[in-house]
Amino acid sequence: MADINLKPTAGYLLLEPEEAETKTASGIVLPDKAGEKPQSGKVLAVGDEEVTDGGAKRQSPAKVGDRVIYKKWGGNEMKINSKEYLFVKFDDILAIYK
Secondary structure, three states: OOOOOOOOOOOEEEEEEOOOOOEOOOOOEOOOOOOOOOOEEEEEEEOOOEEOOOOOEEOOOOOOOOEEEEOOOOOEEEEEOOEEEEEEEHHHEEEEEO
């Protein structure tokens, strides 16, 4: 992320989506359009804590550098310098993994 300087707003994370697999486990090469996009990525930046309608404060479920799994239809895609990024709500994070 050295070439961009983005800070998500409160309640959002900025992710770098992981690359889609180009081969199956048995070695079959997949065309670009055949596979689904992965639902995982690396956290590049975290917005401030979110204030809910009830006034409660919600911290981010992940920190910069974490690898996360997010909801299938979650997030808003953005391209900068031909590289894809994704803004995801705190609620859209399903798991953190190593």
